[in-house]
Structure formats: C-alpha cells, structure tokens
Amino acid sequence: MGHPRVAAILRGAARHPTGTYLFVGSPGVGKRNAARIFAAALVCPQACGECNTCRRAMAGLHPDVTILQPEGYTFPVEVLRATAQAASQSPIEASHRVFIIQEADRIPERSQNALLKALEEPNRSVVWILLAHGVQPFLPTILSRCQIVDFPPIAEEGMLALLQTRYDLGIDEARRLVRISRGDLNAAVRLAADPGTSVIREKALEVATGRELSVLDVLNAADVVKGYATAARDQLENKQAEELSRLEEISGKQGQGVWKKKLADRNKRTLRRVETEVLIDFLSWLGAAFRDLAAASAGADPASLIAYDHADRLTEAAPDRQTRFWVDMIEHCLNAQLALGNNANASLVVESLLLRLA
Ligand SMILES: [Zn+2]
Numbered sequence: 001m002g003h004p005r006v007a008a009i010l011r012g013a014a015r016h017p018t019g020t021y022l023f024v025g026s027p028g029v030g031k032r033n034a035a036r037i038f039a040a041a042l043v044c045p046q047a048c049g050e051c052n053t054c055r056r057a058m059a060g061l062h063p064d065v066t067i068l069q070p071e072g073y074t075f076p077v078e079v080l081r082a083t084a085q086a087a088s089q090s091p092i093e094a095s096h097r098v099f100i101i102q103e104a105d106r107i108p109e110r111s112q113n114a115l116l117k118a119l120e121e122p123n124r125s126v127v128w129i130l131l132a133h134g135v136q137p138f139l140p141t142i143l144s145r146c147q148i149v150d151f152p153p154i155a156e157e158g159m160l161a162l163l164q165t166r167y168d169l170g171i172d173e174a175r176r177l178v179r180i181s182r183g184d185l186n187a188a189v190r191l192a193a194d195p196g197t198s199v200i201r202e203k204a205l206e207v208a209t210g211r212e213l214s215v216l217d218v219l220n221a222a223d224v225v226k227g228y229a230t231a232a233r234d235q236l237e238n239k240q241a242e243e244l245s246r247l248e249e250i251s252g253k254q255g256q257g258v259w260k261k262k263l264a265d266r267n268k269r270t271l272r273r274v275e276t277e278v279l280i281d282f283l284s285w286l287g288a289a290f291r292d293l294a295a296a297s298a299g300a301d302p303a304s305l306i307a308y309d310h311a312d313r314l315t316e317a318a319p320d321r322q323t324r325f326w327v328d329m330i331e332h333c334l335n336a337q338l339a340l341g342n343n344a345n346a347s348l349v350v351e352s353l354l355l356r357l358a
Contacts (some may be wrong), residue, residue: 003034003152010041010149014047017096020146021148022130022138022148023129024134024148024150025153026184027184027186028159028186028189029152029185030154034151036057039058040053042057042096043065043095043096043098061262064092064097067100068102069103069270070106073280073341073343074341075101075106077110086099097125097127098128099129104131104132104138105132105133105137112139116145119145154185156183159185160174160175163178180201180306180307180308196232205313206221208289208329209289209293209310211320215358218351218358222351225282226347229276229278229346232274233271236271237271276346279349282350283336283337283340287333289314291306292306293314293326294318294326297321336349336350
C-alpha cells in the first residue's frame with residue numbers, strides 16, 4: 001500500500017530523526033508497516049530493508065526496537081513507566097533506540113503523563129513512533145512534542161483491489177466486505193482472512209435479531225462467543241510456536257538469547273489481549289446490528305443498512321421493540337466496550353449486556 005508522500009517524509013526523517021513521530025490515520029491504512037520499515041531504516045546503517053538487522057527490526061526482535069501494544073484494551077501505567085525507564089538507556093547495537101506504540105490513542109489520559117515524561121527526556125538517540133486513529137485523545141503537551149505524519153485514507157478502489165488480489169475474491173464479495181466493515185480495511189481483511197470473524201459477526205446479528213429470547217438463550221449465546229475467544233487464543237498460541245521454530249531456522253545460533261526473550265515477552269502480551277479483542281470485535285458487530293435495527297425501526301430503506309446482506313432479518317425484527325430501545329442498546333454496547341477498556345471482567349461485561357435482550 002503506497003503512500004508516496006508519507007514515504008518521502010519518512011525517508012528524510014530516517015536521515016535526521018527528531019524525537020517523536022505520531023502516525024495518524026484510519027485502521028488499515030498501513031501505519032504499522034510504515035513504522036516497522038521506518039524503525040529498520042533507523043537501526044540499519046544502510047537502511048537496506050533486507051539484512052538481518054532490518055529483518056529483526058521489522059519483526060520487533062531487534063534489541064533496539066521495542067513495539068508496544070495494548071494489554072487487554074489499554075496500556076497499564078507500569079508498562080509505560082518501564083518503557084520510559086528503558087528509553088533513558090543507551091542503544092545496544094544501533095545508533096538509535098526506537099519505541100513504537102501501537103494504538104497509542106488507547107492510552108488513558110491519566111497515564112499519558114508517564115509517557116510525556118519519557119518524551120521530554122532530551123535523548124537524541126531515542127525515537128518514538130506513536131500510532132493512532134486520531135489526535136483527539138492526546139494531551140496538548142504530548143501533541144506539541146510530536147511530528148504528526150498523516151496517513152491519507154485508502155480509496156475504496158484500493159481496498160477492493162487489495163481484497164481481490166490477496167484473498168482471491170470476486171468483486172461482489174470484496175464490495176460486500178468493505179461495505180459491512182464500514183470502510184475499515186482491517187475489519188474487511190479480518191473477515192476475508194479468518195472465517196471465525198464471520199462467525200462472530202453472524203452470532204452478533206443472530207442475538208440482536210433474536211425474537212423472544214430467554215435468559216438461557218442469551219447465556220448460551222454468550223458462552224458461544226466466549227468459546228470463540230478461547231479458540232482464538234489457542235490458534236494464536238499455535239501460530240506463535242510455528243513462528244518461533246521458523247525464526248530459529250533463519251537466525252542461526254547468533255544472539256538467540258536476546259531475541260528469544262523479546263519474542264517470548266511479546267507473545268505473552270499478545271496472548272493476554274487476544275480474547276478481549278474477540279469480545280470487543282463481537283461488541284462492535286453487535287453495535288452495528290443495533291444501529292441497523294434502530295434505523296430500520298425508524299423506517300430506513302433496507303438497502304441503506306450496514307448489514308444490508310441481512311436486511312430481511314433486520315427489518316423483520318426491528319418492529320419488535322421501540323426505536324428508543326435499539327438506540328439505548330447502541331449506547332450499552334459502547335459502554336460495554338469502554339468497560340472492557342477499563343479491564344473489567346470481559347465475560348461478565350458481555351453477559352450483562354446480552355441479558356438486556358432477554
Ligand atoms: Zn538493513
């Protein structure tokens with residue numbers, strides 16, 4: 001996915017990096033990829049993109065490249081403090097240390113000061129790359145220290161072409177995925193790549209449009225969703241084991257201790273969040289279904305629904321309740337996502353939301 005203007009900015013920046021970059025753009029526009037390539041260019045003297053140094057940097061396994069992602073929904077403040085501490089140390093192999101924070105807009109305001117402390121540290125060898133969907137969640141004191149790099153949205157034709165070639169889809173199916181994902185390329189890619197995501201969406205639609213649901217029905221549905229979350233965790237665990245043996249093969253004996261520890265830490269953190277991500281995913285499909293139900297109950301054209309591929313089901317169930325009820329459910333979905341954000345017990349959050357339908 002080429003962003004010629006972004007690439008030019010980063011090529012220049014790799015030669016004379018200045019402290020902190022904030023990559024801003026919608027999900028799926030290529031911020032993560034760009035951050036990894038940028039990190040490699042900062043730690044490889046040739047900025048070649050091909051050598052062992054570059055490969056380790058892009059995989060987040062270089063000792064001077066740290067990639068942080070949320071745990072659960074957000075970042076524990078201890079993690080941010082430890083990272084700030086690590087940033088005050090000198091690089092190990094390269095001339096720079098690079099810290100990439102994925103989904104940095106999930107850092108709660110109260111924890112942003114821990115990050116700010118690190119950004120204020122005048123250490124010329126450290127480069128921070130924050131990735132976010134927008135600038136709104138950040139304190140002005142953080143924003144004032146960042147070079148903001150805007151990633152333009154990908155045009156619909158670009159998404160369709162990518163889905164068609166990468167997943168061998170027909171144009172109608174590619175169009176359907178983009179549309180039901182509301183133009184979020186990440187979500188569309190997940191639907192194309194992982195059959196489990198379609199099942200989660202199905203389940204959300206099924207519960208939202210279910211008629212005369214008993215408490216037991218609802219609890220069963222919650223169990224099914226939790227089952228998928230556990231399955232996703234198991235699947236990820238297998239994938240991690242495969243990745244480890246592949247990396248052992250390509251890297252040979254040299255420096256295994258260091259990257260293996262990094263990989264183990266990273267894997268542990270990803271595992272911790274995968275189940276929550278599935279539940280968040282479910283809640284967002286559920287929210288989209290309630291939005292459709294609210295629209296249909298207010299008389300919207302079935303063809304205008306997000307889940308237009310399930311328009312029949314939605315228009316049939318919509319009159320069962322007042323529009324107000326569906327609107328309230330949208331809000332409950334948002335609150336449930338926020339509760340997961342505050343690391344509430346994920347299963348309970350999903351259960352108590354669904355029980356409102358019974
Ligand atoms: Zn290189």
